[in-house]
Structure formats: structure tokens, C-alpha cells
Amino acid sequence: MSMDEEWAKEVSDILRKQVGDFYAAKSRDKIRMDISEYQEKALKTAVYPAGMKIIYPALGLAGEAGEVADKVKKIVRDKNDSDEMKRDIAAEIGDCLWYCAVLANDLGFDLAQIADGNLQKLADRQQRGVLHGSGDKR
Numbered sequence: 631m632s633m634d635e636e637w638a639k640e641v642s643d644i645l646r647k648q649v650g651d652f653y654a655a656k657s658r659d660k661i662r663m664d665i666s667e668y669q670e671k672a673l674k675t676a677v678y679p680a681g682m683k684i685i686y687p688a689l690g691l692a693g694e695a696g697e698v699a700d701k702v703k704k705i706v707r708d709k710n711d712s713d714e715m716k717r718d719i720a721a722e723i724g725d726c727l728w729y730c731a732v733l734a735n736d737l738g739f740d741l742a743q744i745a746d747g748n749l750q751k752l753a754d755r756q757q758r759g760v761l762h763g764s765g766d767k768r
């Protein structure tokens with residue numbers, strides 16, 4: 631195994647452990663929320679110029695996704711698997727969710743429609759054996 635492959639495996643192992651620990655903690659909390667209700671509540675804090683519809687939340691989503699990636703990078707770099715770091719990443723995921731909710735609304739969609747459509751798409755791909763692969767329309 632080359633040094634690059636060893637490094638990639640180490641990174642993959644660290645990330646797998648982080649994600650597993652996070653979801654294990656969340657599953658213990660058993661918090662349930664209606665995603666349409668979340669979207670309605672999120673929209674109450676969506677304050678930006680009407681001329682910025684779609685653009686504002688799309689750019690915000692990209693920024694927040696970058697914050698998630700940056701924090702994951704720091705986990706790898708610093709080998710920091712603290713609960714605080716996981717909570718920080720969870721907060722950034724929440725920021726992503728907020729922008730998703732607002733962007734969906736600007737495009738005329740209920741977030742629940744999008745969530746359901748996504749699950750149906752993935753289930754269909756799984757059934758057809760094309761879950762792994764590339765291409766949006768497979």
C-alpha cells in the first residue's frame with residue numbers, strides 16, 4: 631500500500647468513526663420533527679431582499695456546505711474526535727438545512743416533497759442496482 635493509499639485509508643477510517651459516533655448519539659435522543667413544519671418555521675427567519683430569491687439561499691447553502699467540509703478537514707488534520715467538534719459540525723448541517731428549506735421555498739417546493747422525491751429516487755436506484763455509480767439521471 632502506497633503512502634497515499636495509507637493516508638486515504640486513515641482518513642476514511644477517521645471519518646467513518648466520526649459519522650458513526652455522531653449518528654449513534656443522535657439515535658439515542660429520538661427527536662422527531664415534521665420537515666414541512668421545520669420549513670415553515672425556518673421561513674420566519676428568512677429575511678433578504680426579494681430580488682435575491684434563489685440566489686441568496688443557493689450561495690448561503692454553498693457557504694455552509696463549505697463550513698461543514700472545513701470542520702471535517704480539521705477533524706482529519708487535528709485528529710480531533712471531540713463531542714464539541716461533532717456538535718459544531720451538526721450546527722453547520724443545521725445551517726445547510728435552513729438554506730435548503732429556504733431555497734426549496736424560493737423554487738416553489740415544500741421541503742417534504744423534495745425529501746420524499748429524493749428517497750424515492752434512491753430506492754429506485756437501489757432496486758435497479760445502480761445506487762453506486764455516476765450520473766444524475768441513472
Ligand SMILES: [Mg+2]
Pocket residue numbers: 694697721722725
Ligand atoms: Mg454556519
